Amino acid sequence: MSNTHAQDGRTHLPLQDRIPSSKAREIFRRIRQKHEISKNDLLTKSGLTVSTLTRVLEELSAAGLIEESGFGASTGGRRPILYRTRASYGYCFGLDISRTTSRLAIVDSAGQKIDSISWTMTEHMTPSALIDYVVEQIQLWIAKYRIPHEQCIGLGIGAVGTLDRFTGIIENPQWFYAPGWNDVPIGAELEHRLRIPVLLDNGANTAIIAESWSNRTKGVRHMLYVHAGVGLRSAMMADGKLIHGATDMEGSLGQMIIQADGIPHRTPGGNYGCLDSYATIYAIEREAISKLRTGRPSRLQSVIHLGEAVTFRHVIEALHQQDTLATEIVSQAATYFGIGLANLLNVLHPEKVILGGPLMTSNDLFFYTATQTAIRRTYHYPSYQVVFSKGNYGEEAIAIGAALLVLDNLTSRQEA
Structure with missing residues (x-):
């Protein structure tokens, strides 16, 4: 590409x-x-x-x-x-492809955001539909900001994996609402349509690129990023360098076993009692449905319209109304997440941890419960201190980082 x-x-x-x-x-x-x-x-x-x-x-x-x-x-x-x-040397585009919301951003060559837009990933948002939206929006921005083609430096993509960043293919992601997301040559297709270089990486990796950029003058060398939503994603920087494994391990954090005889995973081959089954949107929705079926009283019954299934949105709405059951469910998921986070801290020892994704941005309860749980279970605490943050870019971190990925490649060494 x-x-x-x-x-x-x-x-x-x-x-x-x-x-x-x-x-x-x-x-x-x-x-x-x-x-x-x-x-x-x-x-x-x-x-x-x-x-x-x-x-x-x-x-x-x-x-x-x-x-x-x-x-x-x-x-x-x-x-x-x-x-x-x-x-004003040029402009880069950054695309976040996630399971619930995808987002496109444009930044200038100094790394400053110019504009952004997002799309809800419904059952109709197939790869071809999203590509059409992205191409159309980039063309609108090029016209709006009067950008000559030579000033379009490139497009970066931070996507749900698994993926092959060298060939630009989204390989086998799970839990998209729309069909068709297996073996998508997203890089080649967008290069063909836009006629600019396209780079692909894991969305957690592009998010940590963005947050590292925002901390670049603060001397933070070792940083962990965790994205909590429909699934769990993580990325790590050590000594200021992004760590890539031998293969894309986008969903590996969710397979961390925290209860060996626990809940079966939602997909065949997944680990019993893994973190994904306790600390994701899926886990929260499953728990809410189970509790309501046993007759637990809750404001959830008033926010759900007749015939609707319980969703994460309903749980958060009830949580904002200080519903006891919603608070219990979210606190429980956050506690499990904090245990998994403590395991990461005990192995990786980052200076700073950025927590992003819908579970972190929708309500403060999950963030604070998870971080306090992690701190209590971190080895060598309090001599080992770690800073927790929701980050400086929030929901735009993946898209902004994808654009910054392009700028970083202006100075990368060419591979043999």
Whole structure:
């Protein structure tokens, strides 16, 4: 998915060819990591000679990738010139493909969000339907913001797995409401339709890219991201680098066994007593239906219309009304989630944990119950301290991170 062609017939350069010099890629990467940075700091950190750095900065400026942003504080001599990424160099699109809601965002080359839109993933949202919506919206944005094709840097996709990020194929995801989501060549199809480079990765990975970007000046090196919704997804950064396994393990967190003789998994081959069966939207809905069938009184009976099945939305609505049963069900799921989270902390020891997804954003009860449970079960607490957060991007983290994935690839080393 690297060599694409523009709509006017011109070849669209692969992402890494936009900055052909390895020294220029390294300097641009350093500038991107700061809001602004002085030439002296770049000289110290890069190890380049003054003449080489000057030439590289001129190369990046001439290409429109960076710009001067003023002068820094003087340390006794001339005030140093500051450099920053030039926001108008180009634009990247980021697509979040999730089971309940999918989202598209556009960011500029400085990583600032310009616009976003979301779609509910109903039983009618097949791959072809979503692709049509995405293509149409990107074309509308290109017209609205008057973006020349050469300034469309690329599209990143953060998707539910399993997937193959090298071939751009969503392989075998589970629990979509619409049919047709197996073996979808999403990358090739969108490259063909849009004529820009397309990159695919796990949605949890793109979310942690976004949250790492928002923390880039704070020195956070080891970060864990967990997305809790219809399923459970996780990603990890160690020493500032995203960890990829030998294969896409998008749903592996949900298979963590927390009760060996527990509930059977909802799909064949799943583990008995795994976290997915206790701490997901599915688990909450199953528990609510079970409790109502035993005659438990609840406001759920008043928020469900005649003939409707109990859904997560109904549980949250009852929770907002301080319903005892809804509070009990959500607290129980959050406690199980916290146990699974403690297991991750005891193995990975991140500095910061970002918790995202519908279970975290719909109500504070789940977040606080889960984090307090995890803290009480974390080994070496309180000497080992971890920061929990819902993140800076919230529901847009996957889409924003997918767009940032494209920008990151401008400075990636080309694989042999």
